Amino acid sequence: xxxxxxxxxxxxxxxxxxxxxxxxxxxxxxxxxxxxxxxxxxxxxxxxxxxxxxxxxxxxxxxxxxxxxxxxxxxxxxxxxxxxxxxxxxxxxxxxxxxxxxxxxxxxxxxxxxxxxxxxxxxxxxxxxxxxxxxxxxxxxxxxxxxxxxxxxxxxxxxxxxxxxxxxxxxxxxxxxxxxxxxxxx
Amino acid sequence: xxxxxxxxxxxxxxxxxxxxxxxxxxxxxxxxxxxxxxxxxxxxxxxxxxxxxxxxxxxxxxxxxxxxxxxxxxxxxxxxxxxxxxxxxxxxxxxxxxxxxxxxxxxxxxxxxxxxxxxxxxxxxxxxxxxxxxxxxxxxxxxxxxxxxxxxxxxxxxxxxxxxxxxxxxxxxxxxxxxxxxxxxxxxxxxxxxxxxxxxxxxxxxxxxxxxxxxxxxxxxxxxxxxxxxxxxxxxxxxxxxxxxxxxxxxxxxxxxxxxxxxxxxxxxxxxxxxxxxxxxxxxxxxxxxxxxxxxxxxxxxxxxxxxxxxxxxxxxxxxxxxxxxxxxxxxxxxxxxxxxxxxxxxxxxxxxxxxxxxxxxxxxxxxxxxxxxxxxxxxxxxxxxxxxxxxxxxxxxxxxxxxxxxxxxxxxxxxxxxxxxxxxxxxxxxxxxxxxxxxxxxxxxxxxxxxxxxxxxxxxxxxxxxxxxxxxxxxxxxxxxxxxxxxxxxxxxxxxxxxxxxxxxxxxxxxxxxxxxxxxxxxxxxxxxxxxxxxxxxxxxxxxxxxxxxxxxxxxxxxxxxxxxxxxxxxxxxxxxxxxxxxxxxxxxxxxxxxxxxxxxxxxxxxxxxxxxxxxxxxxxxxxxxxxxxxxxxxxxxxxxxxxxxxxxxxxxxxxxxxxxxxxxxxxxxxxxxxxx
Numbered sequence: 001x002x003x004x005x006x007x008x009x010x011x012x013x014x015x016x017x018x019x020x021x022x023x024x025x026x027x028x029x030x031x032x033x034x035x036x037x038x039x040x041x042x043x044x045x046x047x048x049x050x051x052x053x054x055x056x057x058x059x060x061x062x063x064x065x066x067x068x069x070x071x072x073x074x075x076x077x078x079x080x081x082x083x084x085x086x087x088x089x090x091x092x093x094x095x096x097x098x099x100x101x102x103x104x105x106x107x108x109x110x111x112x113x114x115x116x117x118x119x120x121x122x123x124x125x126x127x128x129x130x131x132x133x134x135x136x137x138x139x140x141x142x143x144x145x146x147x148x149x150x151x152x153x154x155x156x157x158x159x160x161x162x163x164x165x166x167x168x169x170x171x172x173x174x175x176x177x178x179x180x181x182x183x184x185x186x
Numbered sequence: 187x188x189x190x191x192x193x194x195x196x197x198x199x200x201x202x203x204x205x206x207x208x209x210x211x212x213x214x215x216x217x218x219x220x221x222x223x224x225x226x227x228x229x230x231x232x233x234x235x236x237x238x239x240x241x242x243x244x245x246x247x248x249x250x251x252x253x254x255x256x257x258x259x260x261x262x263x264x265x266x267x268x269x270x271x272x273x274x275x276x277x278x279x280x281x282x283x284x285x286x287x288x289x290x291x292x293x294x295x296x297x298x299x300x301x302x303x304x305x306x307x308x309x310x311x312x313x314x315x316x317x318x319x320x321x322x323x324x325x326x327x328x329x330x331x332x333x334x335x336x337x338x339x340x341x342x343x344x345x346x347x348x349x350x351x352x353x354x355x356x357x358x359x360x361x362x363x364x365x366x367x368x369x370x371x372x373x374x375x376x377x378x379x380x381x382x383x384x385x386x387x388x389x390x391x392x393x394x395x396x397x398x399x400x401x402x403x404x405x406x407x408x409x410x411x412x413x414x415x416x417x418x419x420x421x422x423x424x425x426x427x428x429x430x431x432x433x434x435x436x437x438x439x440x441x442x443x444x445x446x447x448x449x450x451x452x453x454x455x456x457x458x459x460x461x462x463x464x465x466x467x468x469x470x471x472x473x474x475x476x477x478x479x480x481x482x483x484x485x486x487x488x489x490x491x492x493x494x495x496x497x498x499x500x501x502x503x504x505x506x507x508x509x510x511x512x513x514x515x516x517x518x519x520x521x522x523x524x525x526x527x528x529x530x531x532x533x534x535x536x537x538x539x540x541x542x543x544x545x546x547x548x549x550x551x552x553x554x555x556x557x558x559x560x561x562x563x564x565x566x567x568x569x570x571x572x573x574x575x576x577x578x579x580x581x582x583x584x585x586x587x588x589x590x591x592x593x594x595x596x597x598x599x600x601x602x603x604x605x606x607x608x609x610x611x612x613x614x615x616x617x618x619x620x621x622x623x624x625x626x627x628x629x630x631x632x633x634x635x636x637x638x639x640x641x642x643x644x645x646x647x648x649x650x651x652x653x654x655x656x657x658x659x660x661x662x663x664x665x666x667x668x669x670x671x672x673x674x675x676x677x678x679x680x681x682x683x684x685x686x687x688x689x690x691x692x693x694x695x696x697x698x699x700x701x702x703x704x705x706x707x708x709x710x711x712x713x714x715x716x717x718x719x720x721x722x723x724x725x726x727x728x729x730x731x732x733x734x735x736x737x738x739x740x741x742x743x744x745x746x747x748x749x750x751x752x753x754x755x756x757x758x759x760x761x762x763x764x765x766x767x768x769x770x771x772x773x774x775x776x777x778x779x780x781x782x783x784x785x786x787x788x789x790x791x792x793x794x795x796x797x798x799x800x801x802x803x804x805x806x807x808x809x810x811x812x813x814x815x816x817x818x819x820x821x822x823x824x825x826x827x828x829x830x831x832x833x834x835x836x837x838x839x840x841x842x843x844x845x846x847x848x849x850x851x852x853x854x855x856x857x858x859x860x861x862x863x864x
Binding site: 031032033041043061067112114116119125135153 | 228418419525538573579707712743
């Protein structure tokens with residue numbers, strides 16, 4: 001019985017599919033000159049939009065020389081033949097059960113470290129990530145110390161500022177002056 | 187005409203050499219005849235180069251394909267608009283354009299410099315002639331735009347389709363104008379070093395020039411971003427490409443200079459630093475040219491790899507050694523006149539602002555060159571992609587944005603605690619309030635969260651400055667508030683124009699943050715099929731494929747796809763995206779098909795539709811749909827930045843001479859002198 005239902009179901013599905021194909025062929029006409037529209041593309045599938053695959057492909061550099069990642073290249077430069085091939089390779093590796101890290105490792109093994117859009121954070125590459133911040137930090141500390149020394153020099157060693165003699169006023173008067181000036185805008 | 191152009195180049199070369207020699211010797215020996223000759227040499231140089239440019243343009247417009255340059259970058263059916271831009275579409279023509287604009291600036295420097303700065307002019311003529319001569323020599327010996335072919339083809343190869351965009355007509359000249367005009371401040375810096383006239387006079391002479399350079403660089407960068415966005419089809423406007431970075435580097439250094447120069451003018455400090463910045467900015471402009479033209483780093487923007495790059499490499503090295511050697515010799519003459527009085531002062535904040543701007547420039551340079559460094563050190567090529575650049579530069583950029591707000595709140599010389607409290611209360615409250623709103627709204631991405639909150643803080647500082655200034659004028663002179671704001675802008679353009687630039691920077695940062703919320707999807711659609719995409723604001727967009735049409739237009743065969751767009755079920759318009767196959771006058775394809783993007787822009791978000799291609803030559807189309815939040819604000823921010831820059835640059839704005847009352851009136855609301863008096 002089950003067998004019978006199954007056969008009938010298959011038959012119905014096959015007829016429906018054939019009908020759909022015939023209907024589709026009829027509804028989607030050919031354009032006047034397909035050659036003008038560039039390379040013919042395969043239809044987009046669900047995996048093409050899969051966020052997990054996109055994340056992997058955004059970590060891998062397209063080898064066509066565009067400087068873009070595989071995902072951006074295959075969805076931007078539709079003349080490129082490298083990025084669609086690399087996309088297929090990602091899907092193939094994923095189908096074999098490899099994790100995201102293992103997939104990127106495969107690309108590194110094949111193309112070298114430059115296959116990654118960002119260098120791995122280890123060894124000499126750490127310099128690429130942290131040297132600018134460390135340099136700015138050290139320069140900031142040195143600048144702070146230098147400025148502090150300058151301000152001390154002015155307070156202790158220099159009796160004048162810009163050649164103007166010190167004001168002949170008490171500390172209280174100076175503070176009052178400062179408060180008055182602070183009340184002014186600017 | 188071709189022969190005339192070639193001869194003009196040789197003439198320009200000889201005149202440039204003469205101008206360089208007479209400029210330096212005349213300046214050093216104080217000989218008026220040589221100084222005059224150098225001045226005249228700049229005029230003659232300009233005239234000779236204009237003849238060369240006209241000769242090339244005539245050849246381009248006459249479709250003289252016996253010229254290699256004309257055959258390589260134009261075709262008979264290239265629209266007239268792009269025939270003009272063909273002058274700088276290729277390596278050789280752009281070198282001619284560069285040298286000509288430089289000679290124009292050299293002439294303007296001679297004509298527009300005021301009498302009191304005349305002492306620098308012979309050296310300025312010498313430096314500008316020398317640099318122009320270098321560019322001419324590159325053309326004559328390595329990249330001659332007047333080089334002839336053995337035979338003239340029937341039609342040229344045409345212009346790269348990506349360059350056939352209005353953005354590309356204006357982007358390169360603007361960027362070049364920025365790059366090239368840096369030579370004038372550099373020439374004045376070298377003149378100051380050679381003449382030992384190292385007081386702040388040379389700074390006064392170059393202030394407008396530095397602003398002009400900065401403004402052109404800003405416009406060039408912005409148009410470049412716009413071009414990348416509308417033309418390249420990847421949905422972004424900044425990719426940290428080496429050539430983009432090369433243009434950003436001098437911009438950052440010039441921005442640092444425009445801040446630090448105020449300290450030298452007001453306090454006589456940072457003389458060495460400012461000279462170093464100007465020399466550095468110019469060297470970076472040559473470095474950018476070297477990067478673009480050498481092929482040393484792969485870039486989508488660069489010219490074809492050629493030996494020209496090594497000319498620039500050598501010139502860069504020589505110029506750097508000569509400039510910094512002269513700088514080192516003159517260091518004893520660059521003593522600081524004043525000292526810092528307090529760590530809590532505007533001067534100190536400017537020091538840190540400069541540190542961060544130069545730190546950012548270093549960081550961008552580091553990232554750009556790190557792949558080469560890695561190859562040298564480890565023998566391993568790596569990619570330093572946008573994610574790495576963002577990781578390194580976003581924190582630095584956010585701290586810089588914070589300082590943009592802090593600087594104007596702190597008084598010159600020394601700020602007191604009550605003053606700080608009064609100045610910071612409203613801006614800090616605004617920033618914190620914005621942070622809380624965003625957190626309550628569910629935003630959790632740290633970068634955008636900080637960018638928008640700090641942006642609110644900076645925005646509040648600027649509004650507060652305008653409000654206080656306007657209120658003071660209102661109190662003192664009874665001016666209506668709106669009029670008082672206009673008065674502030676017109677009377678102290680430098681300060682308030684600068685604040686408008688700060689607002690622009692806030693707008694740009696917030697707009698950049700918006701891209702963190704970009705959403706996209708790909709779909710294959712048959713006519714009548716739809717796909718939906720949810721925007722970060724919660725709107726549901728429905729894109730319906732209406733069909734494909736094909737037609738011929740100008741110099742291309744077009745395949746256009748039409749998409750109907752609905753927002754939350756309501757139709758809001760149609761977008762057209764195209765595939766373009768460019769052809770020559772004989773109908774032969776000239777380049778691979780390119781893509782024209784369909785964009786619908788509003789204040790909140792951009793809808794960005796790209797036709798990828800067709801399935802098996804049918805009307806079934808492959809699309810990419812992207813929603814890019816806040817992109818409109820990038821262009822608006824850029825517009826505000828240019829307006830702010832123009833306000834700063836606009837002549838006048840000071841007090842009328844001799845009118846003391848008017849001077850005081852003009853200063854009301856923005857000047858408080860904290861000088862101690864006996």
